[in-house]
Amino acid sequence: MVSKSLLFLTLLALAAGHGVVVAFDPNPLQDFCVADTTSKVRVNGQPCKDPTTVTSDDFFFPGADAPTGAGATASRRYNFTAKSVTIPGLNTLGASHARVDVSPGGAFPPHYHPRASETALVLAGEVYFGFVTSYPENRVVARVLRRGDVFAVPQGLVHFLYNNGSEPAAIYASLSSQNPGLVLVADVLLAAPLPGELVAKTLLTDLGTAEKIRENFRRH
């Protein structure tokens, strides 16, 4: 017994030390659970539609090869648009997908998904894409990707996409959670209402310099 709990504590300590996120989407208990978006009931995901009314439409999303149009989230700060590939049939299956378009010179800046690994397929253009390993190594694992290339990002690691090419770029991203979460590293530091002195100390600079950078995040 003693050695078992010791082993458990050691594993827990190891997990905590390496920033492992202990959270997973549930395993499904049925073939599928097509989201019933009209229901007011909340479960871990959305409630299931009557399975006898399910059709192929529930598993289908057309036109993911076309640039994001209506319904996309646009970032004027970074010049990208992102659109969720909404497939009701993926509900409770621990997956989500998105198409991201980035203008030349634009970027999807360093960010991470607390609950998902990501695999990205380049649909168009040329991008500098990759991730950074955790502290204290901070190694950049990245490369230039072109149409047809696929790159994987481990769960919880900070990654980025920079369109330093001259053509519009697009990727199709598959994530291993229905609700991956998104943390933008610069926003956490510079857009959150943290004490200015703390931000300055974190950036190893003076308050004036820190406030000047924070001002950009308030204006845009």
Ligand SMILES: *[C@@H]1O[C@H](CO)[C@@H](O)[C@H](O)[C@H]1NC(C)=O
């Ligand atoms: C975003 O695009 C606009 C218009 O093309 C350009 O003026 C601006 O510099 C771009 N910003 C970034 C961050 O690339």
Ligand SMILES: *[C@@H]1O[C@H](CO)[C@@H](O)[C@H](O)[C@H]1NC(C)=O
């Ligand atoms: C984009 O940046 C990467 C990394 O610095 C570099 O290897 C690549 O040549 C750049 N691409 C262009 C088109 O400048």
